[in-house]
Amino acid sequence: MDIHRRVDELEKKVLQLERQLERMQHQNTAPKVKPFPRSERERKLSPADRHNAPVHHTFQPHELKPKIDWEHLIARIWLPRVFILVLLLGFLWGFNAAVNSGFITEPARCILGLGAAALLFWYGEIQFRHKRQALGQVLQGGSIAILMLTLFAAHMLYELIPAPHSFVLYILSIGAGVFTAIRHRSQVLIMITMAGGYLIPFLIRSEVPNAWIFAGYEALFSVAIMVIAVLYSFRTSYFTAFFMLHIPLFALYLGSGTESIRYAYLTALLLQYFGLFFLSFLRPIIPVRGNPVLLFTGFVLLSGWTFLLFHGDKAITYDIVVAGWALIYSITALWNFIWKKDYSIHVSIASLACFLWLLDILNAATLAAALITLGTLALLLGIKSSRILQLVTGGIIYITGMLWLLIHPIHEVFSMESAAWIVLLGSAAIVARVLNGLPELPYFLLKRSIWNWADPILFLIFMTQITDVLTHGLDFDSRHLILSAIWALYAVAIIIAGIVLKLRSVRLTGIFFLFLTLAKVIYIDLPGVSLAIRAVLFMGLGAVGIAASRLLYRRTPPDHDQGSPSDRPST
Known part of the structure; x- marks a missing residue:
């Protein structure tokens, strides 16, 4: 019986090979091969047996990636971008030579600049109509740059246009650039327009600079560009608009006294971050990749600048800002949890905000216990949601509290340090118990072996300190x-x-x-x-x-x- 079974298996394997060769012949992947003659026993197999015989799929080679078209990349993408700068430099030098020779008056120079901007814009529009997108983007971007430079010269250099009128003309120029970028779905144009928009306050002559107007304009412009970037899926512009705000505000910070600009600076930062926060709710409708990370990074920047501007002051501005955002993100996380939405990023930012707030308001005796408690909650939430950002935030808070406790030894048996040690031992036991009930996690600091060893070692250190005191x-x-x-x-x-x-x-x-x-x-x-x-x-x-x-x-x-x-x- 064993021999018959082996013969049956061999005949089925022969049948599989024959069917595989027939398939290869059909796909022209192998030379034609005469099928193996079927044995008498195989011919006796029923159609159901033949159909149930396992079939091994043939190897399908990977498709080769298309080669890079260097001619298209260089000639149609980068060549116009490089040589539009060459052309602009040539015009500027020729213009400068004509001015030095006295052939062109100041009003004529501005008229020539406007004419050159209009000509480049018109010619770029022709390129767009002929499907030459890269060349059209470069030409119209150069048109916006020339227009901004012409308005700057007419206002700052020649004083032909007063400040209010020049500001309106700048805004109209930026609006035209944004409209053109949206019309052609061009992120290059929106980036060029964005750079000019952030520079507008620096291009206006003002006898008495107003920090509130400066910071308010920059923040509103940043939020407006971010909204446009979200609506039209300009991802690079979205991130650039957020981070570029800090450059002019930093220039304002360096050029003015801290007392005179810090509330204007904080207002601009809060206005932009509120805009970012509300835009994050558009993710189910208009997905923005990387927006959770930007929310976290933006809060770090906001809290860092607030600390720099207000730390050490008698005012509690820093505490209000940090605690306020901790409350906002806690409520948002609870709301998303109730409605079964993703709440991990809001919990991470709320944990970080609470951490910063506790660092500022608590003294050394109670800080360790508070940080360890907060870090334990953050770690447990991170384990539940399996979000790496929440785990990192909770781990940083927990380790900070533990290190703070280690560098402040126990001086009395009944003290806040002893209570903090009891909190630490209990938290380590809780985390170890939770991890022992779950599959092994792929993170080093959440290995079960580490937490199972943590409690005995920490208890040994605790007993050592208590013994030293006694x-x-x-x-x-x-x-x-x-x-x-x-x-x-x-x-x-x-x-x-x-x-x-x-x-x-x-x-x-x-x-x-x-x-x-x-x-x-x-x-x-x-x-x-x-x-x-x-x-x-x-x-x-x-x-x-x-x-x-x-x-x-x-x-x-x-x-x-x-x-x-x-x-x-x-x-």
Whole structure:
């Protein structure tokens, strides 16, 4: 019977090969090959058996990527962009030479500039009609640049146009550029227009500069460009419009006194960030890739500038701004959670805002406990949502609170530092319990082994600090003897807990701490203690080690955390 079964399998494999060769012949992927003659047993197979026989798909080669058309890239894309600059430089030098010779008066120069801008715009429109998009974009972009330079010369250099009129003309020029960019769906034109729009306040002569007008215009222009970029899917313009606002505002910050411009600066930043916040709700309608990251980055910039402008002042402006956004993002996250929408970015920013607010209002005694509590909540939310940004934010907050606690040791048994240590130990146990109930996560700092070891190590540090406080009035030998005894008893207690709970990993942790105690005695205690204390330390530690070994030799039922009986200690 076994031989017959093998013959049946071989015949089915022959049938598979024949069908594969026939398919290859049909696809012209292989030379024609005469099919294998079917055996008598194969001819007896029913059509259902032949149909159910497994078929291996033929290998399909990957399609080759098309080659880059360098002629198109250089001649039609970059050539006009480079040589429009050459043409503009030539016009400027020729114009300058004519002016130096006295042939062109100041009004004539402005008229020539307007004519050149109109000519370039008209010729660029012709290129668009003939489907030469790259050349048309460059020509009309150059037209906008010449128009802005002409208005600048007429106002700033020749004083032919007063400031209010020049501002209106600048706005009309920018509006024409934006209209043209939208009409041709050209991101290049919107970028050129954006650069000119941000420069308008610098191109107007003003005897008494007003920081509020300057900052307000820049913020409104930034929000307007961002709205246009979202509506017409200009992704690069969207991000550029957001970050470019900080350049003119930074120039304003450097050129004016801090007292005179800081509220105007903050108002502009808040206005832009409110615009960014409300635009983020358009994502289900108009998707904007990278918008959550921009929200987070924008809040970091906003809080950083607010701290720079107002930190150390008696006013609580910084606290109001940070706490206000923490409340806004907390409410938004709760709203999205109720309506089953993505709330991860709002939770991340709310966590960061609370973190910054706590750093500013709490003192050293209570800060660690607050940060550890906040970091634990943020980590648990990040584990639930599986969002890397939330996990990073929670991890930073948690580690900051833990480091703050470590650099501020306990000075009294009953103190805020002791309470913060209890919070830290409890939070580490909670996170470890949550991670043990989930599959292994792909993040290093969320490995179960790290958090399972964190609590015993942190508790050892906590006991060490408490012991140092309680033995502060004793001599050097007594303090080291008591601390080593505490460490040894702690190791034995862990071993006993592992035996009672039938957990091999817990017993190994106790053994590790027992050897750690031995290393402490050898490298820390021995060089400074007397000979009698050395004898007591070694006799006591040796007895504890032998007793622990005897406990581990007891016959115990199978452990809960091991896969086979061979992993258990032998009797």
